[in-house]
Amino acid sequence: DTGVSQNPRHKITKRGQNVTFRCDPISEHNRLYWYRQTLGQGPEFLTYFQNEAQLEKSRLLSDRFSAERPKGSFSTLEIQRTEQGDSAMYLCASSLDALSGNTIYFGEGSWLTVV
């Protein structure tokens, strides 16, 4: 069990460019979450998947954001036409699907700086 893996860990991009982040969850976990965290704030929910199905999207997830989990394993988060306000840490997390409040495990995060 290697934990939740995210890459790249850091990305600096020019405004208007597209960026993509990848997340590999813990292998047996069928739920995968994306959060965004800005400096001095708590993580904010963006979207989550159960297997390959995207079950919920936050209103924070504008049309420029798209997330996929094609085979129910790894996931990608793409941001198109990046803006300076997109600068943040993007956190991926995974969990088992259960009714008992199973623990959500987080990755180390991917830092995005838009210049």
Next chain:
Amino acid sequence: AQSVTQLGSHVSVSEGALVLLRCNYSSSVPPYLFWYVQYPNQGLQLLLKYTSAATLVKGINGFEAEFKKSETSFHLTKPSAHMSDAAEYFCAVTIVGNTPLVFGKGTRLSVIA
């Protein structure tokens, strides 16, 4: 919808002193409550969780939290602070069915030698 409020964005304690980080929740149904810790430039690590079993929950690194329904609180405590406890701490809430966690704004803990 669920929410949590963390009182105090920054708490400073002396090494060896009691740590108390406050969290109040709002939920129309019984909540599941979590405390996570985040060290600089890292992801979040689970400290402890409450899932409707014992109201006093013990976690890693000597931390514990008590669920108090009457006060809608889930405060985090540690009897004796260590320098390595300096970090950002987040309280989070969800409800049955693993709806996504909702986080508080966090409390930065500083430990003074």
